[in-house]
Amino acid sequence: xxxxxxxxxxxAFSIDDLQRLQQGVWDGVRNYQAxxxxxxxxxxxxFLFYHSSCQPPxxxxxxxxxxxxxxxxxxxxxxxPYHDARASEDRLPWVAVDVAFxxxxxxxxxxxxxxxxxxxxxxxxxxxxxxxxxxxxxxxQWQIMLAAxxx
DNA sequence: GCCAACGTTGGC
DNA sequence: GCCAACGTTGGC
Numbered sequence: 001x002x003x004x005x006x007x008x009x010x011x012a013f014s015i016d017d018l019q020r021l022q023q024g025v026w027d028g029v030r031n032y033q034a035x036x037x038x039x040x041x042x043x044x045x046x047f048l049f050y051h052s053s054c055q056p057p058x059x060x061x062x063x064x065x066x067x068x069x070x071x072x073x074x075x076x077x078x079x080x081p082y083h084d085a086r087a088s089e090d091r092l093p094w095v096a097v098d099v100a101f102x103x104x105x106x107x108x109x110x111x112x113x114x115x116x117x118x119x120x121x122x123x124x125x126x127x128x129x130x131x132x133x134x135x136x137x138x139x140x141q142w143q144i145m146l147a148a149x150x151x
Numbered sequence: 152g153c154c155a156a157c158g159t160t161g162g163c
Numbered sequence: 164g165c166c167a168a169c170g171t172t173g174g175c
Binding site: 009031052053054055057133 | 159160163
């Protein structure tokens with residue numbers, strides 16, 4: 001079972017949205033490195049739900065991956081904000097996964113607080129200039145972040 | 152295959 | 164709203 005960190009702008013899709021709906025689809029990823037990580041996802045994996053482009057950015061809760069990766073057909077829809085004009089039925093490089101709500105942290109655990117934790121040096125999120133929106137989390141990193149965010 | 156120009160991300 | 168950093172595009 002693997003751990004992940006997924007970024008979302010809460011204006012578009014937040015931990016509260018996922019809690020209300022209890023399940024959702026993680027789609028719209030249009031970056032190859034992030035897509036490659038999504039291809040490694042398996043049902044039962046857990047992820048930290050990170051709120052980005054908001055004040056303050058940070059960890060909002062936990063979700064679970066509930067499906068294998070499958071083709072992200074939103075890329076084919078001209079009316080979808082994540083439409084990819086280059087994608088076609090024959091060439092659909094993007095993937096989506098189904099997700100379920102697990103937990104909302106008592107309060108947002110901010111990026112500043114994350115930076116203050118020891119043991120997260122290798123996490124892509126905290127590396128200078130990183131814009132990766134889907135990244136793996138090592139078990140040790142997971143434990144560190146979970147313990148801090150739940151307290 | 153190089154690399155300049157452009158577009159996007161995302162913290163600030 | 165700014166802009167640094169990065170990814171992508173496309174001319175050569």
